[in-house]
Amino acid sequence: MASATDPSAIRLSDLRLDDARALLEHDPSCELPKPEASPTVYLQSVLDGLCELSLRDPLTGLSNRRHFQHLLNMEIESVARSGESVLLLIIDIDHFKKVNDTYGHHAGDLVLQAVSKCLESCVRPMDTVSRFGGEEFAAILPNCPATFGAVVAERIREAVSELGITVSPSETIHVTISIGGAYAPEWVRSTIELWTERADEQLYRAKSAGRNRVFIEEQRGVAVSADEKGMLFGHLLFGDPASAGVDGDAPGSAVADSEMNRAN
Amino acid sequence: MSEVSNPPQGATAEPVLALKSRSKVIAVTSGKGGVGKTFVSANLASALAKRGLRVLVLGADLGLANLDVVLNLYPKITLHDVFTGKSKLEDAIYKAPGGFSVLLAGSGMVEYSRLAPEVRDDFLRIMESLVPNYDIVLLDTGAGISDVVLFAVSMASEVLLVATPEPTALTDAYATIKVLGAQQKRQSIRVVINQVARTGDGTGITTQLQQVLDRFVNKDSEHPLKLLHMGDIPADTAVRQAIMKRQLLAQADPGCPAALAITQLATKVESAVIKHGA
Numbered sequence: 001m002a003s004a005t006d007p008s009a010i011r012l013s014d015l016r017l018d019d020a021r022a023l024l025e026h027d028p029s030c031e032l033p034k035p036e037a038s039p040t041v042y043l044q045s046v047l048d049g050l051c052e053l054s055l056r057d058p059l060t061g062l063s064n065r066r067h068f069q070h071l072l073n074m075e076i077e078s079v080a081r082s083g084e085s086v087l088l089l090i091i092d093i094d095h096f097k098k099v100n101d102t103y104g105h106h107a108g109d110l111v112l113q114a115v116s117k118c119l120e121s122c123v124r125p126m127d128t129v130s131r132f133g134g135e136e137f138a139a140i141l142p143n144c145p146a147t148f149g150a151v152v153a154e155r156i157r158e159a160v161s162e163l164g165i166t167v168s169p170s171e172t173i174h175v176t177i178s179i180g181g182a183y184a185p186e187w188v189r190s191t192i193e194l195w196t197e198r199a200d201e202q203l204y205r206a207k208s209a210g211r212n213r214v215f216i217e218e219q220r221g222v223a224v225s226a227d228e229k230g231m232l233f234g235h236l237l238f239g240d241p242a243s244a245g246v247d248g249d250a251p252g253s254a255v256a257d258s259e260m261n262r263a264n
Numbered sequence: 265m266s267e268v269s270n271p272p273q274g275a276t277a278e279p280v281l282a283l284k285s286r287s288k289v290i291a292v293t294s295g296k297g298g299v300g301k302t303f304v305s306a307n308l309a310s311a312l313a314k315r316g317l318r319v320l321v322l323g324a325d326l327g328l329a330n331l332d333v334v335l336n337l338y339p340k341i342t343l344h345d346v347f348t349g350k351s352k353l354e355d356a357i358y359k360a361p362g363g364f365s366v367l368l369a370g371s372g373m374v375e376y377s378r379l380a381p382e383v384r385d386d387f388l389r390i391m392e393s394l395v396p397n398y399d400i401v402l403l404d405t406g407a408g409i410s411d412v413v414l415f416a417v418s419m420a421s422e423v424l425l426v427a428t429p430e431p432t433a434l435t436d437a438y439a440t441i442k443v444l445g446a447q448q449k450r451q452s453i454r455v456v457i458n459q460v461a462r463t464g465d466g467t468g469i470t471t472q473l474q475q476v477l478d479r480f481v482n483k484d485s486e487h488p489l490k491l492l493h494m495g496d497i498p499a500d501t502a503v504r505q506a507i508m509k510r511q512l513l514a515q516a517d518p519g520c521p522a523a524l525a526i527t528q529l530a531t532k533v534e535s536a537v538i539k540h541g542a
């Protein structure tokens with residue numbers, strides 16, 4: 001119709017789509033429709049496919065480093081505003097080179113894929129796991145209180161160590177990971193570099209301490225002790241117990257009364 | 265390096281602005297975000313302007329300054345453009361509907377969140393040239409205790425801490441008070457309790473904060489930190505309605521309880537700053 005005479009209309013046959021098509025046809029998860037059916041639908045699928053590819057690591061299907069950095073930046077912005085507790089984990093497979101040297105690169109790839117799957121299964125859908133490159137992974141856990149983060153990281157470490165990875169018909173191997181973690185400083189607009197640097201430091205500690213372990217930087221912030229909180233919310237306990245409990249310092253209630261009495 | 269640098273032990277807050285300028289600057293800050301800093305800054309500014317004062321609100325929240333939304337004012341030129349030499353300072357100052365002036369830091373300032381010394385110097389130079397034109401300068405800082413917030417607060421002689429009765433806001437307010445006391449050797453911090461259920465609730469909250477401070481912070485300090493209760497602002501549906509209309513309370517609903525509370529606050533602030541400072 002109008003499109004046939006519209007000088008701005010794009011004809012598929014004029015576009016050099018070969019490279020893009022080749023890229024997408026290599027990717028088993030991407031299925032392109034027939035170009036004849038609808039050129040628009042076809043072109044849209046090519047673009048969607050390319051976007052998808054540019055965000056993902058081809059081997060593991062995890063988000064790639066570039067995408068992850070974008071997500072980190074968004075997290076930094078949101079923490080600066082919300083003061084939410086967000087944990088960054090950097091995860092490295094221990095002695096990965098040995099796997100490659102002993103069983104070959106294909107085995108190495110299988111290990112990377114198995115570990116990726118395992119990492120993803122250990123976190124919540126709202127968390128993001130990414131392959132940072134080589135045998136290094138990273139995970140970002142929004143809305144993650146300090147007590148929770150250590151437990152999750154430990155669970156991840158354990159799950160990977162228990163994983164039997166079949167690298168050939170006759171061989172099933174085990175690998176371990178080391179994890180370093182750091183929280184985004186609450187209310188502060190950090191930078192990707194500073195934040196990852198702190199998590200990396202912890203990873204280094206985990207490696208130096210013998211690998212297959214988790215080190216998480218203690219969450220900073222201005223310490224307000226349980227005693228201080230107890231006294232701060234002492235008055236609430238007499239009124240609305242539910243709102244005092246919001247802070248999770250219920251054991252402070254006994255303290256609060258005595259602190260108050262002494263203070264008065 | 266760290267996101268929040270710790271000043272050397274025992275460092276005193278340098279008077280970063282010449283005394284005369286500093287005495288007019290009030291930092292409006294909070295622990296937790298979203299407690300009403302920007303709402304208080306803008307409406308307090310308009311109430312002070314109504315009392316015949318020349319007021320500047322500096323949106324020093326280097327990230328997302330929502331001051332523009334509250335005022336329905338969308339300045340194209342910000343302090344960031346002045347820093348980068350793109351614009352002149354005069355052009356970055358806008359007249360707000362309430363009869364006061366507004367200068368926004370601009371979101372491009374994010375990259376300065378770890379304030380480099382040059383940026384501090386630039387900032388100070390600009391403040392020195394600005395402040396003489398006004399009777400009161402309100403610094404609407406970001407939330408929390410970042411380098412930027414501490415620096416902004418260090419330029420002010422008075423701190424107006426906004427808190428709400430909600431437990432996390434109160435904990436964060438207490439933490440902020442502790443840091444300001446320790447890092448800047450402040451002797452007094454003014455407190456406004458926003459969004460109280462009943463007028464008068466705030467007095468009790470400030471007293472409570474003071475008691476905890478006395479017990480845990482002031483007990484072995486040579487400079488006991490005093491909290492000065494400046495008033496309560498009731499939780500008022502008129503506030504949300506005014507913000508939806510992008511209007512100041514004085515325009516949208518001058519008789520509402522929150523507006524009356526702001527007017528009272530303005531009287532107190534004026535006598536604290538002007539009579540004191542002069």
Ligand SMILES: Nc1ncnc2c1ncn2[C@@H]1O[C@H](COP(=O)(O)OP(=O)(O)OP(=O)(O)O)[C@@H](O)[C@H]1O
Nearest residue numbers: 297298299300301302303407459498499500503504
């Ligand atoms: N007294 C009040 N009564 C009812 N609602 C209020 C009151 N004060 C503030 N609010 C609501 O709280 C919201 C947040 O206020 P405001 O943006 O001023 O907070 P802020 O401390 O500046 O936030 P930020 O930390 O994000 O800069 C406002 O949009 C308003 O709707």
Ligand SMILES: [Mg+2]
Nearest residue numbers: 301302325330
């Ligand atoms: Mg604000």
